Amino acid sequence: MPEWVYEFPPVDRLSPATSAAIHLVEHRSRDWHVRPGNAAVLLRTYRDFLxxxxxQLRLFTSPCPACPSCMYLDIAIVRDGLEAVAHALPLGPGSELRRLLGELDDEFRRRTQPDPRRWRDRSGRPPPWWHRRRYEDD
Structure with missing residues (x-):
């Protein structure tokens, strides 16, 4: 791993090696969710929600889901971003991030309720479990 990635600040409560791997993939990725500095912001947003x-917590629908500044008001989109970061990482750092996400997800599941109306998306497939929770406007 290039030495310069270790000069970036740590990401949340992750090890220096995983933080460095996150910074590296953020600078190399073309995925909208995986861009420089976004993983730290997404983790902070997820923790703030929890x-x-x-x-009991309910999710908020973003008023403008296509707008980069508004899309992350929906915590399910935040979780999508964290999943994209975890998927972009190599096995070791990805496993560490997934362990952290597992702890946060347990709290998310405990404090939100499933919404039986959200078990299929427009294509008929089930969306990720974090999209199948109750929203404020339900």
């Missing part, structure tokens, strides 16, 4: 008061 820190909200109350026992």
């Amino acid at each position: 820190r909200r008061p109350g026992r």
